[in-house]
């Protein structure tokens with residue numbers, strides 16, 4: 451089990467720590483990339499913290515897919 455994941459019913463949230471986000475453009479890019487992953491319902495980047503909070507359907511989306519989507523945009527998920 452991943453300690454960063456919390457679940458309630460068909461919706462879970464997790465927090466990704468992402469390196470390389472520096473401005474609003476990065477925030478939008480990362481949020482868009484996450485929202486393209488099937489099963490992801492919401493993505494909220496906190497630039498100052500360097501994190502993205504993702505709301506998703508655990509039956510459809512996996513953390514690996516989210517990490518891949520972010521890394522394809524040129525950012526690195528550190529944890």
Ligand SMILES: [Cu+2]
Pocket residue numbers: 471472473474475476477
């Ligand atoms: Cu930027």
